[in-house]
Amino acid sequence: MSRTIAAQPLTQAGFAPFGEVLEAAGAPDRIINRGLCGRFHDRAGLDFGDGRAGISLFQAVPRTLPLELDLLERHPEGSQAFVPMGPEPFLVVVAPDDGGVPGRPLAFVTAPGQGINLRRGTWHGVLTPLHPPGLFAVIDRIGPGANLQEHDINPPYTITQTRTPK
Numbered sequence: 310m311s312r313t314i315a316a317q318p319l320t321q322a323g324f325a326p327f328g329e330v331l332e333a334a335g336a337p338d339r340i341i342n343r344g345l346c347g348r349f350h351d352r353a354g355l356d357f358g359d360g361r362a363g364i365s366l367f368q369a370v371p372r373t374l375p376l377e378l379d380l381l382e383r384h385p386e387g388s389q390a391f392v393p394m395g396p397e398p399f400l401v402v403v404a405p406d407d408g409g410v411p412g413r414p415l416a417f418v419t420a421p422g423q424g425i426n427l428r429r430g431t432w433h434g435v436l437t438p439l440h441p442p443g444l445f446a447v448i449d450r451i452g453p454g455a456n457l458q459e460h461d462i463n464p465p466y467t468i469t470q471t472r473t474p475k
């Protein structure tokens with residue numbers, strides 16, 4: 310099977326097995342602040358196990374496509390959300406679990422205004438901005454233990470530019 314993976318636009322449906330897409334799409338769940346704000350309420354399945362929630366800022370180096378994917382990782386003890394601090398698209402790579410190792414990955418490119426929440430234990434590529442500044446708020450577990458399982462991909466996959474879904 311080909312080791313080339315074409316990225317696709319990020320959608321709730323496509324990402325559903327792996328977590329949630331954070332986006333202000335459709336009508337808000339609530340109108341607040343005397344009608345001046347729409348609240349898209351409680352949109353992520355946060356899970357921090359025996360730890361606690363933390364918000365960190367990640368300043369990541371932008372990459373360009375095509376990209377060589379040689380590492381996937383997961384956090385067995387908690388979910389991890391990436392909220393971009395700007396409108397620039399970023400690359401999201403996830404993979405199903407196949408008996409304790411990653412299966413064939415899927416690649417998505419976000420639209421402006423989209424973030425993601427990775428479900429606890431989901432295999433994923435590390436944070437990969439595609440444009441500067443590469444600044445993200447990250448909501449994940451703060452607690453004891455490593456909470457990081459890495460898996461080397463050999464031979465690596467090649468992630469290519471976006472294709473439009475059929």
Ligand SMILES: NC(=O)N[C@@H](O)C(=O)O
Binds near residue numbers: 382435457
């Ligand atoms: N290791 C770390 O904090 N970041 C990764 O988990 C990542 O997904 O980028």
Ligand code: NI
Binds near residue numbers: 383435
């Ligand atoms: Ni991670």
